[in-house]
Amino acid sequence: MSRSRLAYSLAGAALLAARPALAQAADTGAASATDAQRTMLWFVLTTLVLVLMVFLLLVVALINWMRPQLRQLYDLPTVHDTWSGRVLGLLVGDARLVQGEVRDELLDHDYDGIHEFDNDLPPWWKYGFYATIVFAIGYVTYYHVLKTGQLQGAEYAAEMQQAALLIAATPDDPNQVTTYTALTAPAELSSGKSLFMTNCAPCHGASGEGKVGPNLTDEYWLHGGEVNHVYKTIKYGVNGKGMVAWKGKLSGKQMLQVASYVLSLQGTKPANAKPPQGEKEAPAKAVASR
Template sequence: MKKKIQSIIYIIFVLTTFFALVKAFIAYKNPLNFFENPLVWFALIGFVLVITLKELVNYLATKKATELINEKEGIIPEDPNLWIKKLMAKWTRAKAIEEEESIVLDHNYDGIQELDNSLPPWWVYMFYATILFAVVYLVRFEVMGGATPEMEYQEAVAQAKMQVNKFKETTPDLITAETVELLTDASSLKRGKAVFNLNCASCHLADGGGAIGPNLTDEYWILGGGVKNVFATLVNGGRDGKGMISWKNTLKPSDMEKVASYVISLQGTTPEKAKAPQGEKWIEE
């Protein structure tokens, strides 16, 4: 009676859940979207778990009943792992201890006998695979002149350089020390002055006369003059361990170009308190 009640409850649950899932799949637009319809997923998971557990319980019960019947009738069941043992014996060609006398060699050393075992098939097949690989490798790289890893690397580097150059050509705001230009229009210099006063005047003073940093109005430069060198200094920073920090993570390339152009425009001006010259005299080529 108890098993009948359990079976009835199980059948009712399966049918109810099945029809509810079918209705949900028909009614909802995206029934498998967990965030929109989490109940559908809970019902689906519960449905699968109940069926799986039911089948597992049936399997274990059947297995236990079979074991009890075999024990009662004195039947010794076949080892379930016998097929694994047969496979291993075939794959390794191993002889059982009882059969080793048939492969004992005639000679012995100090009573130590040697067995004439054959090589395991897995070892033999692996050896054949290495021979095949060597032949393919020889034909591919020595006869047909296939690309070596070094050649593939050089090709990849060349392709990457082409992509970088193409990217530079199609990106207007990508300015480097090689492509930077000296800007002389009023709007660019006005923007450069504003950025300079905000970030650079604390070390170089607003008029460029120099304080902690060097004088930017004379002809002497520590890291070279000209718009390219000034831009490179903004990007990379000053000398190691001292000098200006790198501004590449703070300022946009276009703003650094305007600041460099504004700094160049300060050449020849007369600041109120000019700092003594530093570095070497720069002569524009």
Template sequence: MKSPIIKLRQLALAAGFVLLTGATAFAQDAVQGKKIFEGNCAACHSMDADVVGPALKDVHERRGDEWLHKFISNSQELIQSGDADAVAVYEKFNKMPMPAFGSSLTEDDISHVIAYIKEASAAAPAVAEEPAATTTAEAAAPAAVQEVAFMDLPPIVHFIYGLVGLIILLIIVVLFTLFRLIVPMMGDSLKDEEFQTTFSGRVYALLSGDATVMTGKAKDVIHSTHDFDGIQEYDNDLPPWWKYLFYVTIVFAVGYMLHYHVFRTGALQIEEYETEMAQAALITAQNVEDPNAVTNFEVLTDAAALESGKALYIQNCAACHGQAGEGTVGPNLTDEYWLHGGDVNDIFKTVKFGVPSKGMVPWQGKLTKDQMLEVSSYILSLQGSNPPNAKEAQGEKE
């Protein structure tokens, strides 16, 4: 008969073996789950931040394993069943349907993914967001002008403003006083026709409310032969204000001609346009993150580049566009229709900057320029492949 001590030792050894093998199995599940996650989920999900879909850190604690199994297998089925959590996620993320993985992943695969989420959630610390590094273009750009309230200006500025205002007020008061003193002294001479034809007389008449200085006087003289069916034409002068403006345009035209066409001291419209375009090109060249920057990439056709593009596509794009580019959540990439342009440069920009409003994430920072060009070239190589279950055409025909 075995002693109780031996039984306890055997029991402890068995329990340790079970725990050890269980931990190994869980770790193995998480390793396998990481591969599945990176191949199918990483394009739309992150542990710590919302991307196309929600952040997944501790989602198993909020929803539970059973709910996650159902949602990953067929999210639309769970939404249509009226599940409140599924509907809330669907509404929050712009009603972007998550692909149903029930047909492409086994129950064990989904369990592996959940195991990876648990492990990644436990390992992901809450790290404060680091400030973005300042680019060379940002460093070279002039600092933005900050608006300062008038009351926050230095006292000397307030004093100068007050002094200028006081001087202007004194000038107005002096002119008004002189006008009030001089006008009565001139008496009836102000009404003399000779005085009224002078510049001072016209200014006085204008200040006195006599608008004829600007509008002119009607002579009421009818042209001798300009009377038709009772319609008469008077021989009145043009309004002085019109003639003054006409004289100004003549002076301006002469100055314009001398400045632009004789002395050539000013830039004509074509030269101004070319200068502005050159300045815009310099600014665009400095700002590599400008979606409007002109690119001149050529489609890659060598087998190695296309094979690399295919691998990147399968890993990052297939979850939304299908393994063969047939389109699932995202559009079909094998037909002649494009939502954002079908040239390799258009596709490159769509991959780089994304279309956040439609759920397309930007891949800059995750893929290099060469990798994005390889993916773009591979996508173009899918043209006309006619895969089964292709999604209907969207966009404009190229």
């Protein structure tokens, strides 16, 4: 039992030791890697791991085979209570080292018939406690004495920086009007419709008739009715008037699909339409003329 556990932990330690090498190799490899090199790397690593495992198995088998002799060695009084002796004790599976000596000697205590033993603190518990104390001291030291660890503000900044690297930089100036043309393909409009239903219908009505938000089916627009203006309104919202910014919630493509779907509702005259708001615009007003 304890032997197999030992084998696992040793294997784990070997893997941990191998990890930095692996990461480095992957780093340098990735830049100029050809597939052959990568295959070679994996081959070498796998072989290494296999060799280590065989080695470990041999060690375990050796310990198992030599157990009686090791046991004798462990039982020598000059060895038994030394540190190396204890390691040996763990190897030969002396349970006392983990759970403590259970003497079960009663104390001179009697509380309403309840008696007490005074058995040792189980070593696994005691050393576990020490380990958590070491962890706690290390934790506070790492973050607040050495100041190596990132506290939440720095962690957030790093996360945002990383995100900025991953996401293609798009010009993000709210005053920059895009130059899209409205989509007309039925597939695009139907995606636009389903997005509209989940995200826009609560405020603008299922048919765009307007509820909390304005009617989207008439020719009157508060923030421009040309597709790029609708797109912009969707993307950045209208602060203070309740139009939510969908940037970050919908992708550029999705916003264009919704904008195109909205424009496809022009003139549908749904029931319960909200009265017109804003300025009247011809549907296909060009951007350049503004």
